[in-house]
Amino acid sequence: MSTSIWVTFVRHGGSQVRRGALLKTRILQDNTRIISASYCPTVGRRALSSRFDPDGSGRPATWDTFGIWDNRIDEPIQLPPSIKYGKLIPRINLSKVGCSTQLVKRKENEDRFNYAKLTDDVLYFAVYDGHGGAGAADFCNRFMAKKIKEFLKEEEDLEKVLTKAFLEIDKAFARHAHLSVDATLLNCGTTATVALLRDGIELVVASVGDSRALLCRKGKPLKLTIDHTPERKEEKNRIRECGGFVAWNSLGQPHVNGRLAMTRSIGDLDLKSMGVIAEPETKRVKLHHADDGFLVLTTDGINFIVNSQEICDIINQCHDPAEAAQVLTEQAIQYGAEDNSTAIVVPFGAWGKHKSSEVSFSFSRSFASSGRWA
Structure with a gap:
């Protein structure tokens, strides 16, 4: 877990922050995989198939692709608010x-x-x-x-x-x-x-x-x-x-x-x-x-x-x-x-x-x- 997450956890505490920290950790892990993929083609194919880029298109993940909502609106997740509130929040376009x-x-x-x-x-x-x-x-x-x-x-x-x-x-x-x-x-x-x-x-x-x-x-x-x-x-x-x-x-x-x-x-x-x-x-x-x-x-x-x-x-x-x-x-x-x-x-x-x-x-x-x- 990164230093920034521990600082956030200590400052705020609570279950919401724990969920937010977990969300951020997963996002950072996925980002790390995608970055490393640019140096290794075989790893890249596996990384881009992660849940944050399920179709390998390189487009930002959307809250619809998580399968949490049955909807027809396809918008990216707002990362800072999602971390702040400890839940996935879509961008309102x-x-x-x-x-x-x-x-x-x-x-x-x-x-x-x-x-x-x-x-x-x-x-x-x-x-x-x-x-x-x-x-x-x-x-x-x-x-x-x-x-x-x-x-x-x-x-x-x-x-x-x-x-x-x-x-x-x-x-x-x-x-x-x-x-x-x-x-x-x-x-x-x-x-x-x-x-x-x-x-x-x-x-x-x-x-x-x-x-x-x-x-x-x-x-x-x-x-x-x-x-x-x-x-x-x-x-x-x-x-x-x-x-x-x-x-x-x-x-x-x-x-x-x-x-x-x-x-x-x-x-x-x-x-x-x-x-x-x-x-x-x-x-x-x-x-x-x-x-x-x-x-x-x-x-x-x-x-x-x-x-x-x-x-x-x-x-x-x-x-x-x-x-x-x-x-x-x-x-x-x-x-x-x-x-x-x-x-x-x-x-x-x-x-x-x-x-x-x-x-x-x-x-x-x-x-x-x-x-x-x-």
């Missing part, structure tokens, strides 16, 4: 991320989405669903990633990074709206659901409004967000304590001051004094790539017409994330969605592993497509 947005029965598509690599170890995924105009959603789409990147330089905790970024973006948008000649900016707002993935294993999600994030684990949905609506007791109490009120429309939907269907958002400056806040709720999850198929972010055009299990089932029927995002947004329209539909699908280690034989369908969903009960 942004070129494999699927995304789709559909204009439905609206004059304008106010949904926005984005994803990017912010640092060497942090990826960013986001959906924004604007209302009252696209101004707030556009502003978030332009500046949220930059603001998060700034806070990453001074803060290690991703939940704190996202909370600070949301609040700062809301303040920045308020300054922008008050200085703009466009008066509509004062009354527009947006949901925001943002996910950060560090080292391919640490997933943190923050949200305001009713756009959602869910993780598909063993074919079942794990909800990472909770809608901010006046139906939630703590949200309704805050609105009332701040002088606002909740009114129900003819469809039975509660609205803040009879206008806004959510209790948290970025923008909606005229309702900020009434308890509508931009502070997000956050959720931290450690990924299990042997079980986790994908992360999906969706706007309410999908959420209120397709339930979480149906989202998992629809995506699991698809060959790749690009197709999955397209099919999901189109399926929402076929089911009777009346709002714009947007989805981002991020594949993980168990992509393609958990499939359902059929996708359920309810004929009653078309009657509830414009409501909040689907």
Whole structure:
């Protein structure tokens, strides 16, 4: 065992480090064999048939070739994080991320989405669903990633990074709206659901409004967000304590001051004094790539017409994330969605592993497509 592994073991200890050290030892051994193979052709043929180059192609080993996951995504292993966490962690390739947005029965598509690599170890995924105009959603789409990147330089905790970024973006948008000649900016707002993935294993999600994030684990949905609506007791109490009120429309939907269907958002400056806040709720999850198929972010055009299990089932029927995002947004329209539909699908280690034989369908969903009960 090398000196560096012993230093790591002494510094951290624990079973995870022991597994990490073992993994690194095996990798170093395989690398040594491959290097030595360049000097001896007969040894080289044997070395290149090792599990880190099973087909002798010379290409880097991928987590798919280990036979641990039944999937159709072929990506290299991230070596430093795998050693750090003591388990195999695949590289999440942004070129494999699927995304789709559909204009439905609206004059304008106010949904926005984005994803990017912010640092060497942090990826960013986001959906924004604007209302009252696209101004707030556009502003978030332009500046949220930059603001998060700034806070990453001074803060290690991703939940704190996202909370600070949301609040700062809301303040920045308020300054922008008050200085703009466009008066509509004062009354527009947006949901925001943002996910950060560090080292391919640490997933943190923050949200305001009713756009959602869910993780598909063993074919079942794990909800990472909770809608901010006046139906939630703590949200309704805050609105009332701040002088606002909740009114129900003819469809039975509660609205803040009879206008806004959510209790948290970025923008909606005229309702900020009434308890509508931009502070997000956050959720931290450690990924299990042997079980986790994908992360999906969706706007309410999908959420209120397709339930979480149906989202998992629809995506699991698809060959790749690009197709999955397209099919999901189109399926929402076929089911009777009346709002714009947007989805981002991020594949993980168990992509393609958990499939359902059929996708359920309810004929009653078309009657509830414009409501909040689907």
